[in-house]
Every structure is written in C-alpha cells, then in structure tokens.
Amino acid sequence: MNSEELILVTGATGFLGVQLVRELLESQPHAKLALLIRDRAGQSVQQRADMIVPPAARSRVQVYSGDVSQNHCGLNSAAYQRLCAETTRVIHSAATVRFDHSLEEARRINVDGTRRVLDFAAGMRRLRSLAYVGTAYVAGERADLVRESELDVGQSYRNTYEQTKAEAEALVRSRLESLPGVILRPSIIVGDSRTGVTSSFKMMYWPLKIYARRLWRTVPGFPDAVLDIVPVDYVAASVARLVFDEAAFGSTVHLCAGSRGSATIQQIAQRAAEYFDVAEPRYVDPKFFFAAIRPLLFLSLWGRKRRVLRDGRAYRDYFTMRMQFDTTNAERLLGPAGVRPPLVMDYLNRLFHYCVASDWGRKPVSAQ
Numbered sequence: 001m002n003s004e005e006l007i008l009v010t011g012a013t014g015f016l017g018v019q020l021v022r023e024l025l026e027s028q029p030h031a032k033l034a035l036l037i038r039d040r041a042g043q044s045v046q047q048r049a050d051m052i053v054p055p056a057a058r059s060r061v062q063v064y065s066g067d068v069s070q071n072h073c074g075l076n077s078a079a080y081q082r083l084c085a086e087t088t089r090v091i092h093s094a095a096t097v098r099f100d101h102s103l104e105e106a107r108r109i110n111v112d113g114t115r116r117v118l119d120f121a122a123g124m125r126r127l128r129s130l131a132y133v134g135t136a137y138v139a140g141e142r143a144d145l146v147r148e149s150e151l152d153v154g155q156s157y158r159n160t161y162e163q164t165k166a167e168a169e170a171l172v173r174s175r176l177e178s179l180p181g182v183i184l185r186p187s188i189i190v191g192d193s194r195t196g197v198t199s200s201f202k203m204m205y206w207p208l209k210i211y212a213r214r215l216w217r218t219v220p221g222f223p224d225a226v227l228d229i230v231p232v233d234y235v236a237a238s239v240a241r242l243v244f245d246e247a248a249f250g251s252t253v254h255l256c257a258g259s260r261g262s263a264t265i266q267q268i269a270q271r272a273a274e275y276f277d278v279a280e281p282r283y284v285d286p287k288f289f290f291a292a293i294r295p296l297l298f299l300s301l302w303g304r305k306r307r308v309l310r311d312g313r314a315y316r317d318y319f320t321m322r323m324q325f326d327t328t329n330a331e332r333l334l335g336p337a338g339v340r341p342p343l344v345m346d347y348l349n350r351l352f353h354y355c356v357a358s359d360w361g362r363k364p365v366s367a368q
Contacts, residue, residue, distance in 0.1 A: 004126075005031035007243070008087045010068055010117060011094035013037055015200040016133070016189055018052045019236040020093065025057045027240050034083060036066040036073060036094070068094050068113035073120055080120075087124045089243050092117045093133035095168075097202075099159040110164040111171065118175050130181035131243040136228065136256050136325050138166040138185065141317070147326045148185070148252045158317040173252075182248040186235045186255040187325060188318075193231035193347040196354030201361045203318075204229060204268075208352075209360050211269075212276040215304060220286040221319025223266035227344075228257045228325055234341045238334055248333050256341070258327035263344040265319055271345065275352045286320055 007024060011017040012035040024033060035053075037045040049063040064083070067074035075083070094117075096109045114132070121130050139146040140155035140162050151170060157163040172183055190205075191198030201209070204227065210216045238255050242248045256262070266283075273280045334340065357365045 005088050006034055006062075006086050007031055007089045007091060008034045008036065008083060009091045009093070010036045010073075011092070011133070013048055013052060014093065015198070016186075016232055016235055016239075017093050018199070019192075019232045020091065020239055021052055021061075022054070023233075023236040023240045025054070025060065027237075028244075032060045032062065034062045034064060034087065036064050036068070036075075038067045038074070039065055068092075068116055069109050071116070073116050084120070084123050085125055087121075088126050088128045090117065090121050090124070090127070090130040091133070091239060091243055092130065093239075095133075095165065097161060099161050101160050103160045103163065106160040106164040107167065110161075111167045114168040114171055118172065118179065121179055122175070128180065129243050129246075129249060130179055131239055132169070132172045132181060132183050133239060134169045134172075134183055134185050135162070135165045136185040136187040136254055137162050138169055139323055139325075140166070143322045145324050145326055146254075148254050148329045151252075169252075176250055180246075180249045182242050182245075182250070183252040184239055184242060184255055185252060185325075187228040187230055187257065189232050189235055190229045191231060191351050191354055192233045193342045193350065194233065196347075196350035196352075197365070198232070198351070198354065199361070201355075205355065205360070207319075208272060208355070211272060211281065212278065212352075212355070214278055217279060217281045219265065219269070219281045219283050219319055221265060221283060222286075222322075223264060223269075223283050225265045225319055225321050226262050226324060227265055227268055227318070227321075228262040229344055230255060230257055230341050231347060234339070237339055238330070241337060241339060242333060245333060248329075251329050251333075253329045253333060254325045254327045255330060256325040256327055257344055258330075258341070259324050260327075261341050261343045262324070263348075267345065268348065271348050272352065275349060 005028065009021060012021050021033060035049055037048050039045060040048060045065045046063050049061065053061050064075060064079050072080050092114065094113060096106060121127055138151060140157040142155045151166065169183060188203050235255050242253060269281050
C-alpha cells in the first residue's frame with residue numbers, strides 16, 4: 001500500500017468507529033490516519049484517541065479537534081488547510097443515532113454535518129475516495145425487498161434518525177458524479193461475531209436485557225418479523241476494504257445479513273429463551289397493544305416495569321419489520337475476498353455470553 005495514504009475518519013470514537021480505526025491500522029499497515037474527534041469536558045481529544053488506538057500504532061495517527069456540525073468541521077484554519085492538502089481518503093461515519101432528537105437537531109448533525117464533510121472533501125487536492133456510512137433503515141417503513149439502488153420510493157419514516165439519514169444519503173448521491181465515493185448501508189450493528197464484545201447495549205440489547213431478567217415477556221410485534229443484524233467486525237472490515245475499491249465507487253452497498261443470514265424475532269427469542277432459561281415470549285398485535293393494552297398498563301404499573309413501558313416505545317417498530325435487504329453489490333464486491341456476514345444464528349450465543357459476562361456493560365471483561 002502506498003505510504004502516502006492519509007485516511008480521514010469521522011466518528012472514530014463511536015461503536016463502529018473504534019473497530020474501524022483498528023481495522024484500518026491492521027489492514028493498511030503503511031497508511032496514516034487522521035481522526036476528527038469532538039472535545040469533551042475533562043478529556044482532551046488526544047486522550048480520547050489514546051483510548052482507541054493501540055500504543056504501537058500511535059505514531060501513524062494524527063488527532064484533530066473538530067465537529068462536523070460546525071463550520072469547517074470545527075477545525076482551525078491551519079488544520080483545515082493541512083488536511084485539504086494531505087488527505088487521500090475520507091470515511092464519514094459521524095452521526096447521531098438517537099431516535100428521539102427533534103428533526104431540526106437530527107438534521108443539524110446528520111444532514112448539515114454530511115454537507116460540510118462533502119464540501120471539505122471537494123477541496124481536498126489529493127482525494128482518491130470517500131466512503132459514507134449510512135444505514136439500511138433509510139428504507140423507513142417499507143415491507144418489501146429493498147434494493148441497493150433505491151432510496152426514495154415514497155416511504156415514510158419511523159423516526160428522525162431514519163429520515164435525516166435518508167436526506168443525508170440523497171445529498172451524498174448528488175455529489176458522487178464529482179467525488180469518487182461509495183455509500184455503505186449497515187443494518188443493526190451488534191457485537192463482534194468472534195468474541196461477542198460490544199460497547200453499545202442499544203437496539204437489540206435493550207429488549208433482550210429486560211427479557212433475560214424476566215422483567216417483560218410480552219412482545220408487541222410479529223413472530224415472523226425480520227431482524228437483520230450484522231456484527232461490528234464484518235462492517236468494519238467491509239468499510240475498510242470498500243473505501244479502497246474503485247469497482248465500488250458510485251455504488252450503494254448493503255452491509256446486511258440479507259435473506260441468507262438474517263433471522264426472525266421468533267428464532268432469536270427461542271434461542272434467548274434457551275440460553276437465559278426463561279419462558280418464550282407472548283406475541284401481541286402491536287396496534288392493539290399500543291391502542292388498548294399499553295395505556296391501561298401505564299396506569300397500573302410502577303417502578304421498573306413502568307420504565308420498561310416508557311423506554312420501549314423507541315423500539316416498537318423494530319418488532320414488526322418484514323422488509324428484506326438485497327445484498328447483490330455486497331456479494332459482488334466483498335464475496336471474492338471472502339468478506340461475508342456470518343449467519344446471525346451462528347454467533348448469537350457469543351453475544352449473549354458477553355452480555356452476561358459484562359453484566360450488560362456494567363463491568364469490564366478480561367480478554368480471552
């Protein structure tokens with residue numbers, strides 16, 4: 001690999017970003033990285049970077065204080081000009097993944113932030129490629145086969161995250177004629193398929209935790225709803241490879257389990273019931289649950305179960321999904337290199353084991 005490679009990464013301290021930084025350092029041993037990291041009270045950006053970059057690789061990593069939601073990505077003039085002159089590739093993965101942001105706030109980060117990164121990239125004199133990390137859930141409330149070439153087919157969205165990621169992707173698509181780039185759409189990212197390790201206990205993990213702890217077993221959803229999850233190691237390896245693959249430029253790629261590797265809610269729940277030794281869930285029609293049952297329960301329940309009712313609203317639509325993601329481009333571009341998502345059911349127990357070993361992220365787990 002060319003020793004002149006300088007890869008700018010946004011979102012490096014996020015769940016995927018941490019794994020991606022380590023993957024790039026390992027798979028591109030002669031490349032240098034530039035990490036754009038936001039300031040945090042009581043912790044410098046260098047300290048934040050040192051938590052994710054192995055000591056042996058720190059000489060290959062440049063750290064910049066910045067924020068994509070600010071003008072010039074929050075960089076001072078000297079840093080901005082230096083990166084414009086030296087950056088060869090950009091991986092933009094910074095985003096808010098919260099479902100409860102207002103539309104204005106989500107747009108400020110996801111859409112305006114992406115616009116600033118695209119403008120930044122357009123001024124880079126040595127740019128060879130840009131990879132934009134979006135989400136498969138720009139498909140919104142679709143219930144059919146979602147093709148990689150499709151974006152806006154008139155679908156509605158469940159939350160401001162999905163909507164603003166769709167708007168951001170449309171912006172990226174409009175620039176791909178002038179910028180060499182690829183759009184990457186992972187589905188729900190979970191822990192490492194080999195170790196189960198995760199630093200994020202959101203999405204699938206929250207309902208799994210309350211179920212495993214016997215706090216709740218009623219599922220307002222359908223047993224045949226499809227849960228497309230992919231391990232973080234697969235997504236990181238795919239992003240690190242595709243940002244260098246000229247055959248991918250101009251394409252959109254689903255980094256998803258797809259019809260071959262995904263599982264239904266019932267399949268995952270049955271495996272969880274066996275692992276955690278709990279009764280299998282009861283499935284209730286979601287419209288009936290939220291219209292009639294939930295209001296009554298909210299009046300009668302207190303404490304932890306009432307908090308479950310409150311917090312669970314953000315996840316309700318993900319128990320009803322029946323869409324499937326086409327992975328034609330992923331198979332064409334990644335398959336020949338042997339980069340494929342493992343079957344969900346093949347590594348599910350490793351995810352469960354890490355949840356228990358770490359007490360759902362509350363205590364450290366020693367390396368195996």
